[in-house]
Amino acid sequence: MSRKSWLIAGSTLLAAQMALAGCSDGTSNDKVSPSASSAASGTAGSGSGEVTQITLWHMEEPPNRVERFNEIIDQFNAANPDIKVTAQVQSWNDAYTKFPAAIQSGNGPDLLFTIPDYTTVIKQLGVVQPVDDIVKSLDEKHGFLEAAVTPYQYDDHVWAVPAYGMVQVLWYRKDLLDAAGITPPKTWDELAEAADKLTTGSQYGIALPASKSMATDQVLYSFLVTAGAKNIIDGNNLITFNSENIVKAYEMYAKLLKDSPADSNTYTWGEPQAQFNAGTAAMAIEKGQYLSTFEEESGRPSTDLGITTMPVADGGEEGSIYYSNAIMMLTDDSAKQAAIAKFFDYLYDPSNYGNFLNAEPGLFLPVTEDGAAEGSSFWSDPVIAKYKDQVQVLLDASKNGQLFGFTNGVASKIGQISGPNYLAQTLEQITSKGASAAEAVDWGQNQMENAVK
Amino acid sequence: MEFAGKRSGWSKLLPYALVAPIIAWILTTIFWPLGTVTRESFYNTGFVGTQGSFIGFDNYKTVLSSGDYWASWGKSFYWVLGNGFLQTSLAFLTALLLNRPGRLISFFRTWMIIPWIIPTIVVAIFWQWIFNGSYGILNHALVSIGIIDKPINLIGDTAWSMPILIFINTWHWFPFMTIIVLAGLTIIDREMYEAADVDGAGKWKQFWTITFPSLGKIMFALGLVGTLWSFNVFDLIEILTSGGPAGATTTVPLYIYQIAFENFHIGQASAASIVTAACLLIFVGLFIKFGSPKDE
Numbered sequence: 137m138s139r140k141s142w143l144i145a146g147s148t149l150l151a152a153q154m155a156l157a158g159c160s161d162g163t164s165n166d167k168v169s170p171s172a173s174s175a176a177s178g179t180a181g182s183g184s185g186e187v188t189q190i191t192l193w194h195m196e197e198p199p200n201r202v203e204r205f206n207e208i209i210d211q212f213n214a215a216n217p218d219i220k221v222t223a224q225v226q227s228w229n230d231a232y233t234k235f236p237a238a239i240q241s242g243n244g245p246d247l248l249f250t251i252p253d254y255t256t257v258i259k260q261l262g263v264v265q266p267v268d269d270i271v272k273s274l275d276e277k278h279g280f281l282e283a284a285v286t287p288y289q290y291d292d293h294v295w296a297v298p299a300y301g302m303v304q305v306l307w308y309r310k311d312l313l314d315a316a317g318i319t320p321p322k323t324w325d326e327l328a329e330a331a332d333k334l335t336t337g338s339q340y341g342i343a344l345p346a347s348k349s350m351a352t353d354q355v356l357y358s359f360l361v362t363a364g365a366k367n368i369i370d371g372n373n374l375i376t377f378n379s380e381n382i383v384k385a386y387e388m389y390a391k392l393l394k395d396s397p398a399d400s401n402t403y404t405w406g407e408p409q410a411q412f413n414a415g416t417a418a419m420a421i422e423k424g425q426y427l428s429t430f431e432e433e434s435g436r437p438s439t440d441l442g443i444t445t446m447p448v449a450d451g452g453e454e455g456s457i458y459y460s461n462a463i464m465m466l467t468d469d470s471a472k473q474a475a476i477a478k479f480f481d482y483l484y485d486p487s488n489y490g491n492f493l494n495a496e497p498g499l500f501l502p503v504t505e506d507g508a509a510e511g512s513s514f515w516s517d518p519v520i521a522k523y524k525d526q527v528q529v530l531l532d533a534s535k536n537g538q539l540f541g542f543t544n545g546v547a548s549k550i551g552q553i554s555g556p557n558y559l560a561q562t563l564e565q566i567t568s569k570g571a572s573a574a575e576a577v578d579w580g581q582n583q584m585e586n587a588v589k
Numbered sequence: 590m591e592f593a594g595k596r597s598g599w600s601k602l603l604p605y606a607l608v609a610p611i612i613a614w615i616l617t618t619i620f621w622p623l624g625t626v627t628r629e630s631f632y633n634t635g636f637v638g639t640q641g642s643f644i645g646f647d648n649y650k651t652v653l654s655s656g657d658y659w660a661s662w663g664k665s666f667y668w669v670l671g672n673g674f675l676q677t678s679l680a681f682l683t684a685l686l687l688n689r690p691g692r693l694i695s696f697f698r699t700w701m702i703i704p705w706i707i708p709t710i711v712v713a714i715f716w717q718w719i720f721n722g723s724y725g726i727l728n729h730a731l732v733s734i735g736i737i738d739k740p741i742n743l744i745g746d747t748a749w750s751m752p753i754l755i756f757i758n759t760w761h762w763f764p765f766m767t768i769i770v771l772a773g774l775t776i777i778d779r780e781m782y783e784a785a786d787v788d789g790a791g792k793w794k795q796f797w798t799i800t801f802p803s804l805g806k807i808m809f810a811l812g813l814v815g816t817l818w819s820f821n822v823f824d825l826i827e828i829l830t831s832g833g834p835a836g837a838t839t840t841v842p843l844y845i846y847q848i849a850f851e852n853f854h855i856g857q858a859s860a861a862s863i864v865t866a867a868c869l870l871i872f873v874g875l876f877i878k879f880g881s882p883k884d885e
Contacts, residue, residue: 233850236638257853260639347745348833399722399742401834411723551636556851561835568747568835587852 188475190221192463193235193245195228196495204495212482219475232257232555239263239466246467247476250296252287252459252542257551259295265465266293270477278484279505283537284460290546296462297480300493300500302423303533304358304456308442309434312339312418320444324362324388327419327447331395334418341395343408343417346567351404352560355421357540358456359385360559362448366455366538369553371545373588378581384449386573390566401567421446421456424498424530427523443526445533458537460503490514498527501534552587629859636853648860658861660836661844662868664751665820668840671755672762672819673812679759680766685800687767688774698771705764713828716757720744747837750830754838758825766811773807774800805882813876817869841865 194205202225209221224245226235231254238244239261250258258264271285271294284298306327308320316334321327331341345351360366365381393400397411409426411417413433420426430441446456465476483492486506490513493500497519502508508531514520520527540559541550553559562580565571571579630648634641652658687698704712719726722742731737743749777800785795823842826832832839832847839847845865849858 232853233637236636240638257636260636348831348835397723398740399745402722402742402745402830407723416723552853555853556847564833564835568833568837 187217188219188471190219190247190472190475190479191245192221192223192247192249193226194223194249195226195231196249197225197227198496201495204491208483208488208492211488212479215482216475216478219478221475221479236261244466246465246469246472248464248466249299250462250464252462252539253550253554255288255296255462255464256541256546256548257555258464263466264295265468265473266295267297267465268294270297270465270480273477274480274484274504277481278486278489278507281460281503281505281534283458283534284462284503287459287539287542287546288462290548296464298460298462298503299483301458301460301503301534301537302499303458303501303530303537304354304421304423304446305529305533306419306421306444306446307412307426308419308444309412309415309436309440310442311436311440312415313442316418320442321447322444323447324449324452328388328391331392331419335395338416340397340411340417342392342419342421343403343411344389344392344396344400344421345403345405345408346389346393346396346401346560346563347403348557348560348564349404350554350557350560352563353554353557354457356385356389356559356563357538358421358446359389360540361455361457361538362446362452363388364449364452366453366540367544368540368559369544369547369550369584369588371547373547373549375581375584375588377584378577381449381452383573383577386563386566386577388449389563390573393567401564424501424527425496427498427526428496428519438522441523441526443529445529445536453536455536455538456533457539458534459539461500486512486514488513490516494520498523498530501530547588549588553584556583556587558583558587626859626862629856630863632856634855634859637850637855641856644856648857649864651857652861652864657836657839658841658844658864661839661841664836664838665840667751668755668822668838669816669819671752672758673816675755675759676763676766676815677811679763680770683763683767684770684774685796687771701767702764704760705762707761709761709824710828712757712761713825716760717744717829720753744830745834747834750834750837754826754829757829758819758822761825762819766815769807769811770804773804777803809880809882812880813873816872816876820869 192209196202196205202223205223209223213220235244235248236258239258244263248258255264271280274280274297275285280298281301284301285294288294288296288298306321312334313320313330316330318330318333319326321330327342334341345355357366360368360382363381363385365379365385368377368382369375397403397417399407405422408417408420408422409429410433412420412426413430415434415436426441430436431438434440445454448454463480465473467473467476482488484504484507486509489502489504489507493502493507493514494517497517502512502514506512507514515524541547541553547553558580561583562576565576565579566573629641631643631645632641633644633647683701687694687701707715718724720743722728722740722745725740727743728737728740732740743753781799782795785799790798820840821842822840823846826838826840826843827846830838832843841861845858845861848854848861
């Protein structure tokens with residue numbers, strides 16, 4: 137073979153390899169049975185006297201959350217010498233790309249943290265075990281909130297045990313609103329007026345995410361709910377996105393973006409909070425994570441952290457996005473399942489549950505009635521105690537919480553809508569491509585219809 | 590030869606045994622994934638790990654008729670040409686400046702490679718701090734000296750995001766090209782320049798008649814490999830813009846990733862990969878046919 141031929145062959149191989157490398161998931165379609173998965177994950181508890189090993193994957197990466205989860209688990213392990221739960225921290229970035237391959241190859245966990253739309257996706261692998269008995273038992277003892285369980289209840293079973301809820305509210309800087317003589321907005325008109333008035337000099341009225349991200353999806357959905365347009369897809373995966381109220385919601389969002397920092401279209405979760413704490417933005421719409429960092433990052437007293445429920449449009453309804461994070465059981469080993477049931481019993485005991493929730497005070501809200509009751513461990517955390525009134529607003533807001541894909545039956549293909557962030561992409565049509573809200577929503581309807589085909 | 594004819598059976602097998610591990614490695618790491626992707630391209634597999642059904646060439650029809658796919662090719666052309674032009678120009682300029690003796694030159698030759706050895710994630714964060722629309726140093730400086738009155742959002746602007754990414758990637762990779770060009774410059778016979786001086790040729794003419802032609806083989810190799818590397822850059826773009834805003838920086842690798850792992854169409858993404866690989870193979874063939882330096 138001549139040198140030139142070798143060069144051609146080598147370059148050809150290089151080109152093919154480089155182009156194809158990114159797509160291969162490295163797995164075949166041959167499924168590994170759940171039992172094989174269980175066996176590979178290291179069950180040591182089938183016989184009596186042995187320690188049952190349970191592996192738990194969660195995606196709560198901040199060190200404070202990891203530390204608290206480990207504390208709870210260590211306490212459980214100490215109280216149950218025949219069971220050893222091991223928590224492993226994972227990343228949401230790997231949830232859709234690497235977890236399935238790990239699960240299929242038998243290297244997945246026995247327990248996996250989840251959110252409602254992720255459950256519909258992972259369930260397709262055929263390894264998620266129904267948890268009806270566990271949920272029923274816990275419900276009898278502690279009383280689950282209906283909104284927390286419903287998104288996991290379909291195909292005649294419950295597919296995950298709700299762990300904690302998250303809800304969005306309107307946060308405002310009381311010091312900045314007071315200085316401008318503005319009362320906390322309750323309606324969209326008041327919100328727009330306040331944002332406009334508070335935008336002055338280097339200060340912005342509000343900080344909103346507008347990138348193609350889950351953060352933007354969620355804030356947008358809170359506007360959809362309060363516009364009276366919470367149903368965008370039904371239980372038969374029929375898309376009902378193109379409606380007058382949704383156009384109205386996008387118009388409102390685009391209008392508010394004029395009072396939000398210029399680089400809002402690069403914002404996800406952290407940036408609005410940073411602007412809010414820095415006093416550069418007077419308002420933000422987010423979940424309860426604002427409590428724990430406010431004083432330290434803003435240098436302002438806790439009384440300056442204002443909170444109110446999501447402002448409502450004329451003819452809209454009260455509410456905002458709410459969803460429960462939950463835990464899926466992926467093992468069908470009966471010894472492990474029994475150990476897992478014991479672990480859940482321990483976790484939801486009101487004396488332990490609050491400590492678990494306060495891994496991130498204010499962000500993780502109770503999904504059981506006794507978990508939120510006066511005197512439970514939830515209220516003993518110093519941050520929760522300091523911001524008691526704000527936490528109560530979050531708990532009240534949870535009662536009107538909604539989640540797209542789960543408001544009109546359970547849409548099994550909601551993952552195809554949330555994965556590509558079509559709600560946020562629809563906004564980008566307005567902010568980056570100059571489309572009108574009506575054109576953008578029409579575009580969104582078409583994209584979503586194609587996605588669920 | 591008589592000696593060869595008397596070799597034992599083991600001696601005959603030895604060469605094959607020696608190359609067997611690398612052949613096995615190539616089969617495992619190249620042809621097996623390639624086979625998997627090719628197979629998936631004929632299935633309607635959605636989410637990773639699920640079982641799709643055979644659908645023939647439907648995925649190929651979808652990809653070839655997809656406006657978004659071809660739009661991503663447009664972004665990739667922009668990306669590759671922008672990087673190619675900037676990196677080549679900068680590398681030549683730097684290499685020519687460093688191709689001379691001197692203590693300071695030696696210092697710069699060593700430290701010039703720093704951008705190249707910095708991990709991509711650090712490069713991305715570093716430049717994000719500079720260009721960020723709210724707290725970026727660039728905005729702060731421009732506002733301070735009164736050139737702008739409000740921060741500008743370069744990374745989040747549909748017109749500016751791609752040029753900014755090209756600039757950052759060029760900053761990251763030009764030292765590598767500089768080293769290669771510099772290596773080529775050092776082996777050019779100095780006597781050729783001295784002869785050109787005697788003949789009265791200026792520096793510009795010397796560059797085009799001596800320097801540039803002497804680097805032909807190096808430029809050919811860099812052009813081929815550099816284009817393929819550049820085309821397949823994923824990490825920097827994903828970290829800085831994730832293909833946004835509104836798809837302004839969605840190059841082909843980003844598009845394939847999004848189709849596979851955000852839209853959950855593994856089969857379609859596989860077909861897009863195969864089509865892309867075929868296009869790159871055609872490029873390689875044409876580049877070798879028309880771009881390879883002629884032996885004199």
